[in-house]
Amino acid sequence: MAEVVTGGAMLKCSFGAAPSSLMVLPANKVLESLPVANIMDMAPLMNILPFGMCNSMSNPVVAAATAAKLGVFSPMPCVPAIAGPWTPGAATVMVGSIPVVDKTSMLMCSWGGVIQVKKPGQESVKD
Numbered sequence: 001m002a003e004v005v006t007g008g009a010m011l012k013c014s015f016g017a018a019p020s021s022l023m024v025l026p027a028n029k030v031l032e033s034l035p036v037a038n039i040m041d042m043a044p045l046m047n048i049l050p051f052g053m054c055n056s057m058s059n060p061v062v063a064a065a066t067a068a069k070l071g072v073f074s075p076m077p078c079v080p081a082i083a084g085p086w087t088p089g090a091a092t093v094m095v096g097s098i099p100v101v102d103k104t105s106m107l108m109c110s111w112g113g114v115i116q117v118k119k120p121g122q123e124s125v126k127d
Contacts, residue, residue, distance in 0.1 A: 002090040005101040006034035009121035015059075015113035016051020016078050022101075022121075023047050034121065037101040038094075039086040044079060048107065048115065054078035059111040081110035 007024035023046065024035040041047040053075035054062055065074035086107055089099030107115040 002093045002100070003103040003120050004090065004093060005037045005103065005105065005117055006121040007037065008034065009037070009117055010119035011048070011051075011115055012118045013051040013078065013080065013109060013113040013115045015054055015056040015109070015111060017055065017075065018052030019118060020049045020051045022117075023049065036095055037086075038096075038098040039089040039101060039105070040098055041101065042082045042085055042107055044082055048080045048082060050080065051078040051113075051115075054111065054113075056109075056111040056113060062111075080107075080113075080115065082115075083108040083110045 005022065007022060009022040011020045011022055022037060024037045024041050026035045055075050057063055057066065059076065061076040062074065065076050066072065086101045086105040089105055090102040091099060093100045103117050103120045105117060109115060
């Protein structure tokens with residue numbers, strides 16, 4: 001049984017100060033009236049919304065703000081920079097020919113954060 005992720009799922013970034021929601025376009029297969037996320041639903045600001053303030057010094061905006069304050073750490077608004085598709089995805093549940101995102105899937109942010117699913121937004125489905 002895979003616990004698939006649907007639009008509205010709650011996400012958390014390891015460097016973000018607040019949770020965020022996953023936005024999935026309704027063109028994807030719908031399960032119980034909710035669009036199902038596939039591993040390619042990873043576009044910043046379209047699928048992956050900001051996580052409040054970013055706490056990663058790898059983020060150039062955070063580094064610049066910290067430097068401007070003479071080394072006093074200064075978190076800045078989080079705009080995720082996604083490094084690739086969701087991994088690993090559910091190998092046996094597909095939307096078309098693309099694996100769906102399940103509750104164990106993760107995204108890597110270029111600023112060093114790991115984005116995980118906290119609440120998938122959907123019940124289990126049979127593989």
